[in-house]
Amino acid sequence: MTTVAGHAGLSRKHFVVQPSLLQQMWTSRADYLYVLPAIVVMLVVIAYPIYYTIDLSFFKTPPGLQLRDKIFVGVDNYTSILSSEVFWRVTLNTVIWTVASTLIAFVLGFGSALALHRDFAGRAVLRAILIIPWVISAVAASYIWKWMYHSDFGLIGAVLVQLGIVDTQPNFIDNIYSVLPSLIVVNIWREFPFAMIMMMAGLQTVPEQLLRAARVDGASAWQRFWHITLPHMAGVSTVTILLLAVANFNSFIIPWIMTGGGPSNASHIWITHIYELAFGRQRWGVAAAYSVLLFIILMSLGYFYVRALSANEKKEQGA
Amino acid sequence: MRNFRLGRALAHGALVSALAVSMLSTSVNAQSVDLSKWSPEYVRSIAGTEEYDTGELCGNVTPLDYTGKLSFWYQGVFEGDPDLLRQYYKDFFEAFRATYPNIDLQEQALTYNDLLDKFRTALLGNAGPMVVRLQILGGVEFASKGYLQELSPEDVGWKTEDFWPGAMKSVMWEGKAYGIPTNNETMALIWNADIFKRAGLDPENPPATWDDVVAYSKQIHDNLGIAGYGLVARKNAGNTPYRFMPQLWGYGGGVFDETDPNPTYSEVRINSDASKAALQASYDMYVRDKSVPVSALTNQQADNQPLFLAGQVAMMISHPSDYNVMLDLQAKATGTDKEKAQTVIDNMRYGLIPTGPDGKRAVVFGGSNIHILNPEYVEGGVVDEAAAKAMVCFWTSPEWSLKMAYAGSNPGNLNGFKTKWMKERLDTIRFLDVTTSMLPYGVPFPTLPETPEIMNIIIPDMLQNALTGAMTVDEAADDAAKKISDLKGGGGL
CATH class of the missing domain: 3.40.190.10 (Periplasmic binding protein-like II)
Structure with a gap:
């Protein structure tokens, strides 16, 4: 920082002159050089595809034409999408999928983290077991769940029948009303360990002396959780929820493998629908327009994610 | 054991149909086998009556000592196929390599449900294979877009009459042929x-x-x-x-x-x-x-x-x-x-x-067709034409179009029905009569992109x-x- 001696009677700090942006960049030129390769790679593999996708979203790509012969249609793809009944149904599915998966996985993960934060016999083993759904292949898990849900011979249905809870094999994934909740259960099962790990890490940052002092002062367990633990976990909770939300918006494997978006589009979410439009039906232009809309939503979530991270950093610096 | 009422059904079938007419009438007399006589008995009567030397026949198209390189994608066996078919696929590639030892073959098998999506994606990046074997409903889509070369049976030493008229319809776009049937079946x-x-x-x-x-x-x-x-x-x-x-x-x-x-x-x-x-x-x-x-x-x-x-x-x-x-x-x-x-x-x-x-x-008149791509859509921008034709000839030969369809389909090349392997197949594959009897009722999918x-x-x-x-x-x-x-x-x- 450059300081200049100034007017008599004023303290030196009022005459601090900020270096220009270019000067700052020159001073930090070595740092820029270090990150330059990463920036170049990002431009090639991220910026260009984004540009190309936006460009493609203004073209029509009929099945009988090559992509290079695409026809310019302006914003027709966007208006077609927004006026399409399927779009709104898929969007509703996506919102239900994302909100339900994110919140329930977070609550379960937080609860598990709180339980495992206490010291008890077998804690390490239990923690390892609970992490299994997160580490196994999503493809393998999807096939296993598909067979467990099988509408004629599924294990879950058979157990329910054996226990006398239901009379006949329940229809989990071949029914337009039960298919989405059934897939959300699988997704939560896959994701809650991630929330658990994040929250377990967050719990390490809650000051133990504060909790002890509150206990000495007669605070109940709920009061300690509500007034001490929860405020300290706000930052990591926000980040966890945002990461889960972004991951869920981008989900593909579970719904695609288990149902392919069916039956009757009842389990299509945005990504599976975009995939089908592009690779199954070759509507590259429409799929690109869908992707642009999804990109805008995800960028908004990304903005909040960065803000949450920045707020955390400031809070930590303040502490 | 013949537990189906085949005779009665066929008698009925003889009366039936514009469908059969549509399949047979176009060139009955010109076909390599007489489709107007098609019945289990006729199929049995022609089985084992001809011998074909695949190496010699394909050697006339591409010399057996030809040195080249070939990339090839095909719809391969999947979980619903019998083990017998897996063995024939293995044998096929071994036989091709033995016949053309100087062709560097890079083959890739894809499942029925994945092939179209992956092939389309590869074509967008000009990274397709030189030769592809696609399901019967796929060829016209790619021909109409200009991805495929014109290719007729005559280009690899066969005659158009050696193939089912319905199968040839499935490789035609705007009056030109863009592929050759490898196998055809009805269920x-x-x-x-x-x-x-x-x-x-x-x-x-x-x-x-x-x-x-x-x-x-x-x-x-x-x-x-x-x-x-x-x-x-x-x-x-x-x-x-x-x-x-x-x-x-x-x-x-x-x-x-x-x-x-x-x-x-x-x-x-x-x-x-x-x-x-x-x-x-x-x-x-x-x-x-x-x-x-x-x-x-x-x-x-x-x-x-x-x-x-x-x-x-x-x-x-x-x-x-x-x-x-x-x-x-x-x-x-x-x-x-x-x-x-x-x-x-x-x-x-x-x-x-x-x-x-x-x-x-x-x-459904089902099956698969084999195609050669235009060079600009192939990885590296080059198609080794001679190597590609060697593969097409080999797969569509009477011998291999039959063997590769041994348990699940029928030879695309009608001369396959005349081989000794067809005779053997009729003796070993149960119920083959029924599905061959269904062939005249086959309706091709619409030939549209x-x-x-x-x-x-x-x-x-x-x-x-x-x-x-x-x-x-x-x-x-x-x-x-x-x-x-x-x-x-x-x-x-």
């Missing part, structure tokens, strides 16, 4: 005679009509509590159109006018009364009678096979290879499951596909919309008709 109705007997049905007589299938399925379900018919309505899976279209055509319906002798594909008929009757039959089985697997909406045929073997499905439509698949699955079973599976195999019967109410019998989307997405969607109650039968058919019209018009989502 048959398979049933479990023991289940029929226990359900009070004649164990040796399959349902004659699609209405009978609905009635039999209900009777089996009501009496035994198991699925009567193995309905398949999964989206993005070739199994669905192969099983629904025969029903649709049988009732007199169609997507367009594809069952007419000279189809124009200009009029959408998927919401005609006849088409709706076919959809209603599926609705009756799934919703009204609940006589088919509930999992039909997520199942494909590979899921039905174990159900059939477990005695939980009484009827299904499939290839002759399903008998071998059952043997393979039975060999892997243990304990009492093995015995139960053997009982099912002993009671397995094959019959002709049922007719519609007016006696119309139809089946839009056909893959219609068959793999719009038709299954229509079924799912009706069967889940998301739409009525009428609404589902009308919705499908609108989608097809929009698609043909270059629009729609």
